Amino acid sequence: MTMNDHQWLMNSQALNSLRKLRKRLQAEFGLNLRFSDFDFEQQLAQVKSRTVDSDTRKLIAQLETLKGSPFLTGDEPPERLYRGQKILQEPGKKNIYEMIYGEELALHDGRGATIAPRKMYRGHPVLN
Structure with a gap:
C-alpha cells in the first residue's frame, strides 16, 4: 500500500x-x-x-x-529484505550466527586472526 x-x-x-x-x-x-x-x-x-x-x-x-497497517512517520528504518521477502527477526533475539558461534563470532566472520592457507593437492596437505 x-x-x-x-x-x-x-x-x-x-x-x-x-x-x-x-x-x-x-x-x-x-x-x-x-x-x-x-x-x-x-x-x-x-x-x-x-x-x-x-x-x-x-x-x-x-x-x-x-x-490494515500501522501509521508510519517516514523516519522508520527500511525493512530488511532477502530475495524480496521480509526477514523475520524477533525483538531481543540474536541472529543465527551469534547463536551458533557466540563469542567466537569474530573468528568466523573474517574479523579474527588469519591463518595461512594450507597447500592441498587432491585433497591431501602438501608438505613443504
Missing part, C-alpha cells in the same frame, strides 16, 4: 473515528487534521507516540486496524 492510498477511508466507521479524533487532536495539540492532506497519516503516527489520552490512542489503533 502506498502512502497516498486512502481507500480505507471509504468506510463509514473510519470516517466517524476520524471525526472524533479531529476534535481530540484540536483540543490536545491544536492540530487541524485535514483528510485531504497527503501527510495526515504521518501526523497521526507522530501524535500516537505523544498523546496522553487513552481514548485518542484507542481511536488511532482502530484506524490502523481498518487501514
Whole structure:
C-alpha cells in the first residue's frame, strides 16, 4: 500500500473515528487534521507516540486496524529484505550466527586472526 492510498477511508466507521479524533487532536495539540492532506497519516503516527489520552490512542489503533497497517512517520528504518521477502527477526533475539558461534563470532566472520592457507593437492596437505 502506498502512502497516498486512502481507500480505507471509504468506510463509514473510519470516517466517524476520524471525526472524533479531529476534535481530540484540536483540543490536545491544536492540530487541524485535514483528510485531504497527503501527510495526515504521518501526523497521526507522530501524535500516537505523544498523546496522553487513552481514548485518542484507542481511536488511532482502530484506524490502523481498518487501514490494515500501522501509521508510519517516514523516519522508520527500511525493512530488511532477502530475495524480496521480509526477514523475520524477533525483538531481543540474536541472529543465527551469534547463536551458533557466540563469542567466537569474530573468528568466523573474517574479523579474527588469519591463518595461512594450507597447500592441498587432491585433497591431501602438501608438505613443504
